[in-house]
Amino acid sequence: MTTLKIAKETSDDQHGRPRSDDPGTLVHAYDEERGAFPFHDHGTIGNETKYDVLPDIDWKDPAPGPRCTVCLEGSRA
Numbered sequence: 001m002t003t004l005k006i007a008k009e010t011s012d013d014q015h016g017r018p019r020s021d022d023p024g025t026l027v028h029a030y031d032e033e034r035g036a037f038p039f040h041d042h043g044t045i046g047n048e049t050k051y052d053v054l055p056d057i058d059w060k061d062p063a064p065g066p067r068c069t070v071c072l073e074g075s076r077a
Contacts, residue, residue, distance in 0.1 A: 004029040004059035004075065007037065007051040022065075029059045029071040039074030 007030035030053050031038045057064070059075060 003032075004038070005032050006030065006054045006057040006059060006061075006063055008054060008065060010050045010052050025065045026068055027063045027065045028068045029075050037071070039068075039071045 007028045009026050009028070028037055028051070029039060030036075030051070032053060032055060054064070059071075
């Protein structure tokens, strides 16, 4: 696995939530090299829930929001 980056949830078309820069927006671990979420299936970027991958922020760095608990546990393993 490569260095994990942060993927921040930005919108959910199904529930009509707009893009969110709110500091309370959930963040996930994202493997940029594989183009996938390594710890659970979110589908691909661009499905109902949209994500912004923040390539300058490693998963080990302070996150711009609360971390997904599944991703957090997976990255500790």
